[in-house]
Amino acid sequence: MNNEVKIKAKNVNFYYGNKQVLENIDLEFYQNRVSALIGPSGCGKSTFIRLFNRMNDLISNTRMEGKIYLDNIDINGKNVDVVKIRRLVGMVFQKPNPFPKTIYENVSYGLEVNGIKDKKSIEEKVIESLDRAALWREVKDRLHDSALGLSGGQQQRLCIARCLAVEPEVILFDEPCASLDPISTRSIEELILELKKYYTIVIVTHNMQQAARISDFTAFLYLGELIEFGPTEKLFTVPKEKTTEEYLTGKFG
């Protein structure tokens, strides 16, 4: 199995005001692999992946040190267009957040803002994206109804379709199943396994079983530090660090 590095974090520190929330993190994520970030809440998992599409730029009074590379490009570099980075690095959020628009418009939005005008190609792309997100069959007869009328699981798959439409190379999932029931969770997990053929996937999850089920690599973060990173199978069966073992066996969390 040949693992090609897609994203690399180097000596990353992150601060909210004076409070340091990430400490000296070095980590690599590989192309066409699912990498999971696990750890107790407040350990900085979400903050960490939000650095990859520069979402933390929106929060005032924050500061990052270190470098993050996407295909060897420093994404915080001076000449880098943040809009382009965000197009290459898609994100699915913790709470399904479809726009208050129709199902169709939710998916076409990303195409329109990226300058695609041709109605025909937008339509094709919308259908293709909904199909890839395993939602097409459920919504094909009500594309022009409000997206807010969909169930939570459907809304989340719509958010995934919306993200796929702009053809990212990396998709960040920030606890995508946190507010979903077990059946919806399962469909999202199956979808992620399918998507890994085409994309590099990073998923933050609370749920250790989920990480075990779908990821190839797992990173364990604790109190802002990377404790351990490795192939999921190894990390779950023979963890190197004592803290990892304690977390996995439920001694804390």
Next chain:
Amino acid sequence: MKNKITQNLGFFLLFFSIITTLFFLGAIIYFISVNGLKVINWEFLTQVPRKGMTEGGIAPAIVGTFYLTFGAILFSLPLGLACAIYLCEYSPKSYVVNIIRMSINNLAGVPSVVFGLFGLTVFVKFFGFGVSILSGSLTLGIMVLPQIISASQEALLAVPQSYREASLALGATHWQTTKKMVVPAALPGILTGVILSIGRVAGETAPILFTAATYYTRGYPDSVFSEVMALPYHIYALMTEGTHPEKQTEIAYGCSLVLLILVLLVSTLAIVLRQRQRGEL
């Protein structure tokens, strides 16, 4: 037992407050309707005034109020919305911006007659627009600007941050996100602000006293530089000037009723628009 009595007394007081408020609202509507309906007929609504205001209708005042209100909103809505968007979406959260916000709120507290004097000095005299629809609309527009800004600001702040994040995460620029996502989502709230502003603009007398209104015109305004009759000023004039106080009082009630109904109609229209907007989503 004692707690129960206190509770009942409390509820009674709250209920009594509502009854008192409704009583005054009902009384106003009742008196205006009873006195106003006597003079309202087709002629009253469509004719120009005749014989020193004692006969004929008030059509020019209705038209004038419409023009002034329309002009004021036309001026203040784009400007106010732009200010609100800048303050909410673009300006860094800083000391200066806080001062700007406070200043806008203070502007809302300036008495309307002061706006009238300002309009007289600036639009009527300095810019030379004269006593006209243009001067009056601009004065009313400035008066209502803070209200439109703060209503728009609240509507923009109510748009969940997650919409902005989702839009940016798709590679939309800040401007695209604002234009295509945030403002449309805030539109129902912004419309509410406009509704309230329309009511205020249509009913104000003081700002148009020196800038737009005249007691009597033979016909209808033919340009934005014409002076106009307007309902609130007409009511004021009928009650303070002229030679037939009794007749004029009746007409004043008629005018009041027309003004009340006009404002209600416009508000209803805006509410319907807003509901439709919401329903579509």
